[in-house]
Amino acid sequence: MAKNYYEELGVTRDATAEQIKKAYRKLARKYHPDVSKEENAEEKMQTINVAYDTLSNEEKKKEYDFMLDNPQGFAGGFGGQSAGQGFDGAQYYSQGFGSGEGQDFSGFEDLFGRFGRGFGGGQAHDFGSRSSRQQRSYKGEDQHASIEVDAEIAYQGTTQNISLQIPTYNAYGEPEVQRKTLQVKIPKGMKEGQQIRLSKQGQAGINGGENGDLYIEIRYKDTDKIRVEGADVYYTVDISPWEAALGQSVELTTPAGKVKVNIPKNAKTGSQLRLKDKGIPSKTPGHLYLVLNIVSPPAQTEQEQQAYQAFAEAFSHFNPRQS
Structure with a gap:
């Protein structure tokens, strides 16, 4: 006599969802093929997977309980078994229809077809044809x-x-x-x-x-020095106040290698110089944008301080805070 799903999991029909889950996990630890040494581990694991998949789903459990309470609707000679025996859908299919010619089993395959998701959030069991029970293999998820x-x-x-x-x-x-x-x-x-x-x-x-x-x-990675947008690269370049004011030619080391560029006269911090096709070297290359950042040297010696004083006197008319 085949066990029903409650017997397979070792729980009663009034077991709570948590009790069913606990029983399943206990059996999974014992029979999962990756860890079990039992000879019938794989077959047993398949059985408890189907049982748990049914009893852990409220809608499936109601349908299954209805079958248990109304075995006459599923009897009629499934391989000679009497009512209430062997509610495992796979076993019914393996034993054939016997003498139940006068009954309508049109909903039977649909019903048990919904019981087979199984272990690990994606495994499925194919109950096959009426003559054999077969197992499918499935590719893992990407x-x-x-x-x-x-x-x-x-x-x-x-x-x-x-x-x-x-x-x-x-x-x-x-x-x-x-x-x-x-x-x-x-x-x-x-x-x-x-x-x-x-x-x-x-x-x-x-x-x-x-x-x-x-x-x-x-x-x-975005840093204070470099950031990427699509195939374009933005690279911050530090220049001196005189390079910015006088518009000098400078040699720079960039992600695209060493390049020589002309700083335009009176350049400001934040100004950009575009180097065409020097961005990410893809099939359609992006551009490299040099973002200018004017850096003033510190005045540490007396001579450096005097230089700044002379600079201030020369630009006495300049007020950076004027709007």
């Missing part, structure tokens, strides 16, 4: 993460180890955060928000299915 890297990497690329915290399920079907350390190759020319695909590094597959993929979104 997962997504993002990392921040230095903007200079966009120009040269790199390979580096990264540590990620990925939400997943443990061997008992409980959600947890898994820490992964992976070696990632970041090619040069990646724009902000683009993704790197790591094949089979996502959620584990089910019933022998292959793992999902892991997609890593690239973000570039």
Whole structure:
């Protein structure tokens, strides 16, 4: 005689949702194939998965309880079993319809088809045809993460180890955060928000299915010196007051390498110089914008203080606070 779902979990029909969950977890620790040494662990795990999936869902549980209370509607010779025996849908299908020709079983397949989500938030069980019970394998879910890297990497690329915290399920079907350390190759020319695909590094597959993929979104760190917008790069360059006033030619070291630029006369802090196609070197390269920042030297010696005094006298008419 086949056990019903309450017997499979070892609970009574008046068990609370918390008691059903507790019983399931206890059995999962014992029979999950990843940790169990029992010979029938996989088959047993499948059985308790279906039982828990049914009894933990209020709507399914009501339907199942109705079948238990009204076995005559599901009897009629399922493999010669009497009413109330073997409410496992898979067992009914494996034993055939027998002599129940005069009855309407049109809703039976639909009913049990809803019982099969199973373990780990996505596993499914296929009760197959009337002659056999088969098991499907499923690819694991794809997962997504993002990392921040230095903007200079966009120009040269790199390979580096990264540590990620990925939400997943443990061997008992409980959600947890898994820490992964992976070696990632970041090619040069990646724009902000683009993704790197790591094949089979996502959620584990089910019933022998292959793992999902892991997609890593690239973000570039903003600093006081550099920021990235799409394929464009904004790079702050410090210049002296005389370079800004006189409009001198200066050589600068930028993320795109060394460049020689002409500072326009009377340049102000915040002024931008655009270097075409010197941004992120993607298929359609962005631009590099040099953001000018005027830095005044400190007056530490007497000679330096006198120089500032002479400067003040020369520009006595200038008031920076005038609107």
